[in-house]
Amino acid sequence: MAMSDIKEEIQRRKEEHVGFVLKKEVQNRSLSPGFEDIQFGYSALPEIDFYRVDIKTRMFGKDLSAPLMIDAMTGGYPKAKRINRDLAEAAEETGIAFAVGSQRAMIEEPILADTYKVRDVAPNIPILGNIGAVNLKERGMAFRVEGALKAIDADALQIHLNPLQEIIQPEGDRNFEGCLAAIERARDLIDVPIVIKEVGSGITGEIARRLEKAGARMINVSGAGGTSWGRIESLRHKREGHGLSDVGIPTAVSLIDVSGSVKLPIIASGGVRSGVDAAKSIMLGASYAAAAFPFLAAWDAGTAGNVIATWKEELQAVAFLTGSRNLKELAKNNVLITGRTRENLRAMQERGKWTRR
Numbered sequence: 001m002a003m004s005d006i007k008e009e010i011q012r013r014k015e016e017h018v019g020f021v022l023k024k025e026v027q028n029r030s031l032s033p034g035f036e037d038i039q040f041g042y043s044a045l046p047e048i049d050f051y052r053v054d055i056k057t058r059m060f061g062k063d064l065s066a067p068l069m070i071d072a073m074t075g076g077y078p079k080a081k082r083i084n085r086d087l088a089e090a091a092e093e094t095g096i097a098f099a100v101g102s103q104r105a106m107i108e109e110p111i112l113a114d115t116y117k118v119r120d121v122a123p124n125i126p127i128l129g130n131i132g133a134v135n136l137k138e139r140g141m142a143f144r145v146e147g148a149l150k151a152i153d154a155d156a157l158q159i160h161l162n163p164l165q166e167i168i169q170p171e172g173d174r175n176f177e178g179c180l181a182a183i184e185r186a187r188d189l190i191d192v193p194i195v196i197k198e199v200g201s202g203i204t205g206e207i208a209r210r211l212e213k214a215g216a217r218m219i220n221v222s223g224a225g226g227t228s229w230g231r232i233e234s235l236r237h238k239r240e241g242h243g244l245s246d247v248g249i250p251t252a253v254s255l256i257d258v259s260g261s262v263k264l265p266i267i268a269s270g271g272v273r274s275g276v277d278a279a280k281s282i283m284l285g286a287s288y289a290a291a292a293f294p295f296l297a298a299w300d301a302g303t304a305g306n307v308i309a310t311w312k313e314e315l316q317a318v319a320f321l322t323g324s325r326n327l328k329e330l331a332k333n334n335v336l337i338t339g340r341t342r343e344n345l346r347a348m349q350e351r352g353k354w355t356r357r
């Protein structure tokens with residue numbers, strides 16, 4: 001493919017992704033993120049004042065009003081500029097973090113940088129840049145990514161791992177050899193902290209440990225049970241019914257495995273659909289919770305600010321209902337783990353580690 005064709009292809013793909021997520025049924029159908037299996041000890045006697053429950057935290061040296069983030073989605077074509085700016089503005093107004101989608105398009109075509117730039121509407125919140133680990137392997141890429149991060153004034157870089165998506169895309173990059181080395185190089189060359197994320201199929205504790213060694217400063221588990229890239233790519237390429245559509249590790253399981261394996265702060269995403277799910281994520285060891293699809297749908301409906309406010313209130317309510325004065329106390333709550341999540345965890349304990357790769 002000629003360079004200009006590659007650039008057009010990247011832009012078209014990013015635009016189609018948003019279209020498919022909004023218009024088609026692309027949430028995971030066979031796997032649940034598992035939040036329904038997490039029961040917290042409801043307190044009939046909290047003995048605290050709801051209005052004094054403090055859910056504030058910090059991320060990359062910046063204040064957040066709640067441990068929430070709008071996760072990576074888009075950039076690189078005209079409508080993406082609107083989505084990024086509107087969502088970043090809502091994030092700024094409500095005091096939560098914001099992540100842009102893969103910056104590959106602006107790296108290939110610098111004129112597209114405009115579709116990712118949100119700092120003018122979001123001066124105070126953490127903004128996270130984005131690139132794929134497979135893209136990072138390209139010669140000179142870490143240097144170009146560094147430029148792209150500066151251009152949007154990012155506080156951190158999310159590097160995404162998406163082998164399932166690449167396998168289903170006929171145009172996908174299927175050679176993941178050398179991704180870990182590319183991440184190590186990026187750590188040495190890139191100024192901002194690195195977060196490693198999946199895109200909806202989860203990360204095991206074992207892999208999180210290797211990523212920690214390679215220089216990750218945070219892990220975003222982005223587990224299975226929410227937006228399914230298997231489904232999106234199967235539909236895009238008319239391969240419906242594809243056996244790989246819903247492959248992955250449910251978010252709750254991934255979160256428990258990763259939080260037991262590394263000391264790094266963890267972001268819970270993948271099927272987080274309310275402030276209650278976010279609160280449960282904190283109880284399972286996450287420092288933050290994030291979501292993509294719910295905020296895109298809210299953007300489409302013109303209700304992003306309201307949805308974020310509702311999630312914050314729900315999170316604060318769960319803290320109140322467990323007698324927790326702040327996030328530290330919320331995190332200390334014991335939970336009962338039932339259903340499929342419990343089965344998964346038991347199988348992991350009995351059979352040892354998942355796998356090495």
Ligand SMILES: Cc1cc2nc3c(=O)[nH]c(=O)nc-3n(C[C@H](O)[C@H](O)[C@H](O)COP(=O)(O)O)c2cc1C
Binds near residue numbers: 130222291
């Ligand atoms: C429309 C759309 C585009 C996405 N693009 C990216 C991307 O460019 N880079 C990335 O790391 N993740 C991307 N994601 C994945 C999300 O960041 C997130 O990991 C995943 O959707 C699971 O969260 P959810 O179930 O709340 O949607 C995208 C998600 C959506 C919905």
